[in-house]
Amino acid sequence: MSYDPEQDPEQRRRVRRDYRDLAKETENVNPAEYSAVDMSRRLLRANDLFGQVKGTQEATLDSAFLVMASNMSALKARSMKTTAGAFDVEDFIEKLISFMGGNKATGEPTEEGVEADDTVPLKWDKIGRKALAKSRRVPVMDFMLGPLSVEQKKRAQSKRTRLEKRTEDLRQPQEITEEDIQRSENETTKNVANIQRILDAHGPANLFKFIINPDDFAQSVENLFYLSFLIRDGCCSLDVESGEPIISGVEKPTQKEYDDGLTRRQFVFEFDRETWQRAKDLYGITECIVPARHKDSGVTKITGKKGWYG
Known part of the structure; x- marks a missing residue:
């Protein structure tokens, strides 16, 4: 097949139509109702059509x-075997x-009158x-050798190893009550408020210089x-008109401003290690x-006790 993107569209449609008709004829036929001649x-018909194939869809x-x-x-x-026998x-x-x-298998003598031996x-x-x-093909060294000489191997049944638990390795789960857990404020809320406080005090800043x-x-x-929470709540704006991503703190819009047509826009920002390094260099x-x-040191906040996984 030689690829030709400039092939006549009408010829291309005709080739596709002929292939679909040929596939439909073959698909709807019972294997017992057609002969090798039909196939x-x-x-041969598909081979003739392939001579007209110039594109990937037809291929x-x-x-x-x-x-x-097949x-x-x-x-x-x-x-x-079942139909003709x-x-x-x-x-x-x-x-x-x-x-x-x-x-x-019957132990009868062979054609030459001598009983065969293994x-x-x-x-x-x-x-x-x-x-x-009966054949014009050149015989190879493994011609017909293999299927007659291979013995079917029985699959060895593997014994499953039983896992024995050692009592000295078992550990009783540590019981944690509500009194053991220190009540602390939500870390995310705390850090979002801290980011807003820093942004308001610093003023407009380059996004990367601010967060990196x-x-x-x-x-x-x-x-x-x-920072994304501040943008979601409308407490921070992102401006890219100057060519740099500039963020600045703004007063949170009221519900009336939203009713008057004010809208918020958010987008997905991909920030991987490569972007982090490029922004530092730039x-x-x-x-x-x-x-x-x-x-965080990784120790759970349990009063007077070690971590659950300790």
């Missing part, structure tokens, strides 16, 4: 038809082994001469997270406007 005729239709034809042929092959694979293999001087190799050259009379902590990427993400950020917060 060969459809494949996809051709591939879909070949998959369908499945239909496989169904036809599987139904040969003319070919038995086991009987064929047994006679083939006998013809090559192998051991038969230690005697099969005479592949004998069947090879018969096969060469040059020494801590995680806290830079947290600062952007807390704006020369060496210190953060928002002071660094004390990192």
